[in-house]
Amino acid sequence: MNGERLTRPTMRDVAARVGVSQALVSLVFRGAPGASRATRDRVLQAAAELGYRPNAAAQVLRRTRSRHLGVLFTLRQPFDVDLVEALHPAAERYGYHVVLGALGAGRDERRAVEELLANRCEAMILLGPATAAAQLAMAAEGLPVVDIARRSAGEGVDVVRIADEQGARLAVEHLIGLGHRSIVHVDGDGLPGSVHRRRGYEQTMRQGGLADRIRVLPGDHTEESGAAAVRDLLAGGDLPTAIFAGNDRCAHGVLGTLLRAGLNVPGDVSVVGFDDSGVARLSFIDLTTVRQEVTRMAEAAVEAVVERLDRGRIDAREIVLEPALVIRSTTGVPRRTPEIV
Numbered sequence: 349m350n351g352e353r354l355t356r357p358t359m360r361d362v363a364a365r366v367g368v369s370q371a372l373v374s375l376v377f378r379g380a381p382g383a384s385r386a387t388r389d390r391v392l393q394a395a396a397e398l399g400y401r402p403n404a405a406a407q408v409l410r411r412t413r414s415r416h417l418g419v420l421f422t423l424r425q426p427f428d429v430d431l432v433e434a435l436h437p438a439a440e441r442y443g444y445h446v447v448l449g450a451l452g453a454g455r456d457e458r459r460a461v462e463e464l465l466a467n468r469c470e471a472m473i474l475l476g477p478a479t480a481a482a483q484l485a486m487a488a489e490g491l492p493v494v495d496i497a498r499r500s501a502g503e504g505v506d507v508v509r510i511a512d513e514q515g516a517r518l519a520v521e522h523l524i525g526l527g528h529r530s531i532v533h534v535d536g537d538g539l540p541g542s543v544h545r546r547r548g549y550e551q552t553m554r555q556g557g558l559a560d561r562i563r564v565l566p567g568d569h570t571e572e573s574g575a576a577a578v579r580d581l582l583a584g585g586d587l588p589t590a591i592f593a594g595n596d597r598c599a600h601g602v603l604g605t606l607l608r609a610g611l612n613v614p615g616d617v618s619v620v621g622f623d624d625s626g627v628a629r630l631s632f633i634d635l636t637t638v639r640q641e642v643t644r645m646a647e648a649a650v651e652a653v654v655e656r657l658d659r660g661r662i663d664a665r666e667i668v669l670e671p672a673l674v675i676r677s678t679t680g681v682p683r684r685t686p687e688i689v
Contacts, residue, residue: 357400365394371504371662374491417653418464420449420457421475425569425597426625427640428475431496434646435473442654465491471653492656494649497540506652507666508645512541515638515671516548519592519620522636522673524556526681528590528618531558534567534577534602536594542569545622549592563588567598574601582609589617589682596621596628599635603678614680624674636679639672 359377363370368387375383376391383391395401417439421428432448439446447467449460464472471492494506523531533549536542546564553562565580567573574593578601581587593599599621606617613619621628624639648667655661 357395357398359400361398362391362395362400365398366390369504369662371492371656371664374504375660375662414468414470415444416447416467416469417444417650418447418449418461418467418469418472419475420451420460420464420472422451425595426627427596427623427642430625430642431475431646434642435650438643438646438650442650442658444650444653470657473649473653492653494652496645496649504664506649506656506664508648508652509666509668510541510640510645510671511668512544512671513548513551515622515640515673516545516592517552518671518673519622519636519638520549520552520556522675522679523590523592523618523620524552524558526590526618526679528588528682529558530561530563530588531590531592532563532565532577532581532588533592534565534574534594534598536598537566537568537573539569539594541622542594545594567594569595569597571597571601571604574598574603575605576601578602578605578609587611587617589684590620590679591617592620594622596623596625596635596637599637599678600627600633603633603635613678615683618679618682620679628674628676634677636676637674639674641669641672644669 359370359373363373366373366387368391372383372387373391376388377395417435419432419435421432423429432446436446447464447469449464451457451460461472469491471494474493474495475497492506493504494508496508498507498509520531531549531553533546535546549564550562553559565577567577574597577591577598591599591602593602599619602619603613606613606619611617619635621635621637622640624637627633628635628637648669652665652667655665
């Protein structure tokens with residue numbers, strides 16, 4: 349995202365020249381309410397002095413409303429797919445339509461953003477990009493951007509996220525309440541929410557008098573990371589009585605590897621995931637997990653966009669939603685000590 353596009357004058361340069369936010373400059377160029385006449389004049393004058401010109405997509409957008417919302421997402425996480433499904437009805441309630449920009453092999457973020465702009469999207473909702481939201485917002489020529497799941501997404505970017513520490517606390521408190529004392533956490537390697545889920549796990553273990561039992565294994569949000577964590581535990585001969593995975597995909601890998609090793613879930617090892625994705629709800633998995641309410645997250649993201657486009661809000665917002673623990677069949681009272689494998 350740091351190519352030729354960013355060497356030309358940008359909205360950020362105009363905002364710095366005038367001494368206002370990039371979001372306010374965007375309002376001026378889109379002809380949206382929220383800026384005074386004097387501010388508009390100063391912004392336009394600064395743009396002329398810097399030689400800034402909005403791209404063609406933005407010019408078309410100012411002439412006519414498309415009511416298209418671009419959604420940048422990956423196909424790798426079931427939870428992201430659930431969110432995409434929830435965004436469609438949420439957008440339609442406000443008279444907007446969702447345009448999808450899928451990321452994958454051969455389709456990087458820059459190309460996906462350019463295609464969304466070509467479809468005259470008025471805003472972008474980010475579900476899984478690796479590039480910083482602030483950079484994507486700049487590439488989108490200052491269109492409103494909502495980032496789902498990440499914190500501190502960048503100047504002028506709205507965030508919708510779950511209270512990850514609280515979700516982790518619910519999971520670990522549930523396990524402690526069942527009598528577990530040896531609880532391992534498989535980390536998410538810096539992926540959205542993972543740092544705070546780890547922090548919630550560690551804090552709850554300390555509060556439960558289990559500081560000396562804190563054990564975090566490296567991982568990510570894939571089945572393979574969960575499988576690798578279990579293989580390491582089996583090889584070390586120190587299997588815990590419970591495993592709290594960074595997300596449901598990781599928990600799926602944990603479950604499969606435990607079962608192939610001839611262990612019983614939850615008799616030998618209880619397993620908890622995070623997301624309550626479609627995978628967790630499958631009858632043959634029936635995973636205890638922390639629910640992120642996808643319908644509410646989608647509604648909050650669309651509402652944030654509507655506030656920007658239709659009501660003139662310019663200040664960035666962070667919307668934090670409450671998690672809930674969904675107890676299913678992968679957790680139970682431990683029936684062994686952790687030293688027995």
